Amino acid sequence: MIGARPRRSVALSLAIAGLVSATARADAVDDHLARGRELYERREFVHARDELLAAYQLDPRPEILFALGQVELNIGQFARAIDYYERFIATNPGADEVALAQQAIGAARARLAETRVIVAPPRPPPHPVWDVEDTGLAALGGATALVGAGLVIYGVHTAGDHSGTLSEYNDRLSQAATTQWAGAGCLAAGALAIGGAVLRWRLHLVDTEIQPVAGPRGAGVTWIGRW
Known part of the structure; x- marks a missing residue:
């Protein structure tokens, strides 16, 4: 009985430490997301992307993938935006969210087609x-x-x-x-x-x-x- 008490105490300490760590990590994720949202509203998309990536590294939430797609779309990185939208769809979100992601993919592909590089033919000799x-x-x-x-x-x-x-x-x-x-x-x-x-x-x-x-x-x- 006496030996069991130290083991229970250690297990309780580990559980409390894990809960505190998870809570701190969640707070850090929320802070990154809040800063990212603020930067996005100020149209500072590159810095907003940095905050979203930092949040995703701490907690890979599916909705962060969709947000990253929106940021890349505004930056002009249409291929990256499509990749994020497709990764978001792969997480099996709700039907409404899938529809929004597919609509965003269509917009990104249209913009990508508009800005594709036209290769000029070789310059003729003088x-x-x-x-x-x-x-x-x-x-x-x-x-x-x-x-x-x-x-x-x-x-x-x-x-x-x-x-x-x-x-x-x-x-x-x-x-x-x-x-x-x-x-x-x-x-x-x-x-x-x-x-x-x-x-x-x-x-x-x-x-x-x-x-x-x-x-x-x-x-x-x-x-x-x-x-």
Whole structure:
């Protein structure tokens, strides 16, 4: 009888210690949940999540899973929110709570579809672009070449005129040579201008930047040229 009393005393002490520990743990969980609720109402969702996680580590209550899903949904972590909702449903809550969780899963999946990343196709290589400056340079070269051709033809025609005296013919021949040289110079200048326009076009490369565009009702791609 005397030996049984110490054993009963030890068992009672352990029971009291366990009750005190459980009570302290429950109080800590309630404190975390209260702070989490306050932070959630202030829209400080990241800090609210920290409080809920701390509470769940102390006491894995099913309703905390649903609350974590709500927080992740507001943060924009839709995949995590879906995971928490599904874990909550796996705890076999009531029918009304299951319906709420399924509705939240549908909302999270819709938001996830809206924000999915559109992978842009590979950027095409730079390509030459013919612009207004190229057109003007080529037109100037063509006009100069036409003038040069006209001068050469005039010079040939003048040199072929054998009328008049020998002195007059020599003057015409000298003038024809000068005109032909001037025409040849114009032809060369025109050819250089046209060649410069072509060379500028070949070296004037433009990068085409492809940017994905996502919207609530679809996605698309835009092309932006960069010189």
